[in-house]
Amino acid sequence: MPVTFKVAKHSAEPVHPQSLDKVQDAKDLLTRARLSPRGRCIEVFQGSVCPEALPSMEYCGNGFVHAAMRAHGGHHNLVIRPDDVWIAILNQFSFYVNAHAEELRGQFVEHGGKKTVRVVAEGNRYMVDFGEMTRQMAEQLRENVVDKTLTEWILPDFTTTTTADTTICSALMIR
Known part of the structure; x- marks a missing residue:
């Protein structure tokens, strides 16, 4: 059962996609993460990222911590499972x-x-x-x-x- 609580008296602000450092595709994500040799990804065989999710994705070195900090700093809702x-x-x-x-x-x-x-x-x-x-x-x-x-x-x-x-x-x- 989800637990929801308010951390501030004001309402949450929406995340504006134009403010994100957007990921173009799975290949771009791997290249940015430097998980492929020399930071280059030649081919992605399979991935778990659906194309519909790409507009709301951005790469950062520590996604979990970065998401929490960004949500707090930008007054956004954050769902943590x-x-x-x-x-x-x-x-x-x-x-x-x-x-x-x-x-x-x-x-x-x-x-x-x-x-x-x-x-x-x-x-x-x-x-x-x-x-x-x-x-x-x-x-x-x-x-x-x-x-x-x-x-x-x-x-x-x-x-x-x-x-x-x-x-x-x-x-x-x-x-």
Whole structure:
């Protein structure tokens, strides 16, 4: 059940799209985030951003914090789902685990080195469902970790959780 509260006596102001540093498409978003080699993205196979959402999107280095600051500073409404908070926490946890992989290895897996995980899907790089493959890899991870409940703990299961949220958290878990 959503909780709504007023933080000011005045009404919220609408967000004016012309004030946003608009993202043109998924390729533009990846390039700005510098997630592709040398800051360039040659091709996007699939994405979760629907074209209708692009006019209201902008890139910034820390989207969650930036959105909260912008909403506060501009007197805008802000909707925060538990999934949004969980993804922000899990993202930082993933950075920490990856930075300390060797010293934390025994907490997560019993084997040394890397282990190959195999998922099978039909289609080519344009047609295969990468989100489904990511969720399958996360499921296989459950079989290879010390604590079999780790996957349940990491993957969100709020009443607001969408398939996209589960896919994002699966990707954070396996990276």
